Each structure stands twice: as C-alpha cells, then as structure tokens.
C-alpha cells in the first residue's frame with residue numbers, strides 16, 4: 494500500500510479514469526452542439542437559451558468545475574508519466590521499429606494530447622470566455638447571443654480548418670485512448686476485448702466526425 | 715544460396731563507464747543455413763585471429779528457451795521473425811547485401827556491461843521479491859490432487875512460457891517491464907497453488923518493478939508483438955487488476 498499512490502499503475506489508472514470521464518463529457522457536449530444544426534431564428538433562440546442554462550444552472554456549474562479539474566488532472570498525470578518514461582530509455586535506438594509493432598497513435602498520445610490542449614485553450618477563449626466575460630450582444634429574446642458569435646467564428650476558413658484538424662487529433666487520441674483505458678483499468682478481459690476494440694474505434698470516428706460536421710455546416714450555410 | 719554477403723553495424727562498448735560506438739563489419743562468405751549467432755561466432759573467430767576483441771553477446775541454450783540471446787536487430791528485439799529468439803533466427807531470413815544493425819537492449823534499468831551484453835539483474839530482483847508459494851512438505855503429492863480447470867491450466871501455462879529475456883522492455887518505447895512482470899504474476903495468480911500469497915506477491919513484484927526504474931505501460935502492444943514467446947497483453951490487464959485489487963483490499 495505504501496507505494497500504491499506513487500506507482501505508475503495507480504497514476505495510469507488516474508489517466509484512464511479521467512480520460513474516460515472526458516469521453517463522457519464529450520458526448521454530452523456534442524449533444525448540446527447538435528442544436529447548431531437547427532437553422533434560422535429558431536436555432537438562434539434555442540441555442541442561446543441552452544447556453545444560458547449551461548452557464549447558470551447550479552448542477553451544470555458544479556459539473557463544469559469537475560470537468561475543468563479532470564482536464565487539468567488528465568494533462569498533468571499523463572505528461573508526468575510521459576516524462577518519467579523518457580527517463581527509462583535515455584539512449585535511443587539507432588534503427589527504429591516504426592509502425593511494425595504498434596500504431597502511430599499509441600506512440601504519439603502526448604503529441605496528440607498537447608494539440609488537444611492547445612485547441613481547448615483557443616476554443617475556451619473563443620466561446621467560454623466570450624460568454625462569461627466578453628462584450629457580446631443580446632438576441633431578441635434578451636439572452637446573450639452566443640449563437641451569432643459561434644456562426645461568425647466559423648465564417649473564417651482558417652478557424653474552421655483549425656477546428657477540423659483538432660477533431661482529427663482527437664480522433665487519433667481516442668482511437669488508442671478508449672481501448673487503452675479499459676486495459677489500464679483491467680476491464681479489457683478476453684470476453685469483452687473484441688467489443689471494446691470496436692467500441693473504441695467507433696467512438697474515435699463518430700464523436701470527432703459529428704463535432705467537425707457542425708462548423709462545416711455553419712461555414713457552408 | 716552459398717556465399718552471400720552482409721554489412722553489419724554492431725554496437726561496441728568496452729564497459730558501462732565508457733562511451734560506445736557502432737563499428738562496421740563486412741562478411742562476404744556466409745552460409746544461409748547459419749543461425750544468427752553462428753554468423754556472429756564466425757565473425758568473432760576472425761576478429762580473434764586478427765587479434766581484435768571479439769563481440770560480446772549472451773547465449774546459452776541456443777534452442778529458444780533460456781532467454782539470454784538478447785540483441786536488437788534492425789530495430790527489432792530478437793530480429794525480424796515473429797515469435798523467435800535470436801538463436802533460432804537463421805540467415806536465410808536475410809538477403810544478399812543486406813545492411814544489419816545490431817544494438818543492445820536500451821533501457822536505463824538494463825545498463826550495458828559490454829558490447830551487446832546488458833545487466834538484467836533487475837528481473838532477478840523482481841522474481842525474488844515475489845517470494846515463495848506455500849506448499850505442504852512431506853512425501854511427493856499426487857499429481858492430480860488439486861483439480862485445475864483446462865482454461866486455468868492453459869492460461870497459466872501461456873504465461874509460464876515467458877523466458878525472461880527482456881525483449882518486452884527493449885521493444886517498449888517506455889522501457890516498461892510490464893509484460894514480463896505480468897506474466898510472472900498471472901502464472902501464479904491463476905493457479906490454486908498461488909492463492910495464499912496472491913495479494914502480497916503482486917504488490918511486492920510491482921513495487922520492485924517501480925524501484926528498478928522501468929517505464930509505465932501505455933498499451934502500445936509493442937511488447938506482445940516482439941516477445942519471442944508471444945506473451946499476451948492480457949496478462950498486463952490481469953496485473954493491473956490484481957494490483958489495484960490487492961491494494962484496495964489492503
């Protein structure tokens with residue numbers, strides 16, 4: 494027990510649990526974003542009412558603090574572990590085995606995670622910060638008009654491309670991450686292994702794909 | 715094919731205090747039926763007759779069971795052939811004119827002793843930390859006195875196939891010893907004889923693995939792909955589970 498909390502198996506379990514929580518968060522976030530598909534004034538009204546609810550409901554506020562903490566925990570634990578693992582192999586191989594024994598995504602989780610972190614910061618600045626502290630207008634119904642801010646952001650081709658690219662990073666992160674978390678937590682038993690692999694790949698494709706389809710829709714609309 | 719040639723690039727290092735470097739050797743008259751180690755034997759005899767220091771490498775059984783013939787061949791522990799130790803690898807798996815780079819296992823916990831020989835005593839200390847299993851002494855027990863299901867027997871046997879070579883550490887980008895340690899833990903944890911010390915053993919062995927400074931497992935699967943005994947990552951799942959279980963139970 495003495496070494497339990499300082500063991501890498503325990504710390505990796507934190508990475509897996511926090512990653513798993515973030516996947517659940519993503520599904521919730523995605524469900525909310527789907528309202529951006531609603532065209533015209535109805536879409537604007539509904540989305541802004543939703544945004545108001547999400548920033549004022551006490552349960553949602555509590556959940557949002559848990560989410561911020563989880564993102565910070567996930568980033569710190571995983572980067573710490575990656576740093577430790579670099580120390581375990583001070584001299585690199587002259588010839589690398591490349592993709593012959595492992596997937597690219599599995600070997601580049603830190604890079605992918607860092608890209609996601611950069612995206613998150615920019616993403617929060619664009620929408621979260623604007624909603625809370627920005628000087629944004631109001632819609633006809635008297636709510637803060639985050640809808641117009643969002644639609645405007647995705648009129649910019651570079652911003653839209655950056656969003657799509659970030660979703661690609663997320664897809665790769667999840668393509669290894671979901672199955673890996675089950676393995677880390679000891680749940681990837683031979684009975685469920687196949688299903689977990691399919692669910693992992695499915696989640697990795699479907700979540701980022703739907704996320705990315707929203708700015709594309711807003712851009713072309 | 716008789717007489718084919720290869721260009722070798724071999725890591726040479728006098729001891730763990732000196733810096734090593736790659737040295738090139740050309741061999742023009744190889745027989746394709748030689749094993750990889752026999753190819754090195756031939757090279758070493760030539761080095762000795764020209765009064766040069768032979769290449770130090772480990773070997774013992776030369777039949778794929780002792781796990782000592784450690785070397786990374788063209789980026790792959792135990793060479794390109796799946797499920798095969800270096801000693802069981804034959805030169806007909808290479809082509810005339812191939813460039814072959816040979817490196818030692820690279821891990822902080824496995825310092826180079828000389829050339830391709832690394833110090834694998836961390837593995838011995840992990841095994842020792844696992845301790846013992848409790849059995850009744852006295853006259854020899856009846857072979858089938860303890861019923862064990864076919865599934866459990868096979869599960870334990872597949873884990874027991876690990877020869878402790880360290881290729882999993884060598885292959886892993888984090889130099890993690892998880893595959894080795896998990897095979898040793900699972901082998902006993904899945905048999906009735908291993909039950910009395912089951913929790914104590916997993917905690918002691920994992921904690922020793924930590925102390926030895928191996929990296930953590932990121933589930934890339936490189937270990938399983940390169941393991942000469944094709945030990946499954948399933949055992950790492952099992953180890954994770956056993957370790958949490960034992961610690962949470964207290």
Ligand code: HEM
Nearest residue numbers: 509512515516568571602603606607610670673674677932
């Ligand atoms: C919404 C965003 C994210 C989700 C859903 C997510 C999900 C996951 C999951 C499920 C894992 C697998 C854990 C395991 O193998 O047990 C993982 C691993 C990892 N994540 Fe994330 N992650 C996210 C953001 C980030 C960020 C911002 C970073 C930044 C630094 C990051 C860095 C990593 C690293 C380095 C690993 C590999 C850890 C290891 O194997 O040691 N992730 N992530």
Ligand code: SF4
Nearest residue numbers: 876877879880882941
């Ligand atoms: S698990 Fe495989 S690669 Fe690792 S020590 Fe055992 S036999 Fe060698």
Ligand code: FES
Nearest residue numbers: 776780781783801
């Ligand atoms: S020399 Fe024993 S396994 Fe290769």
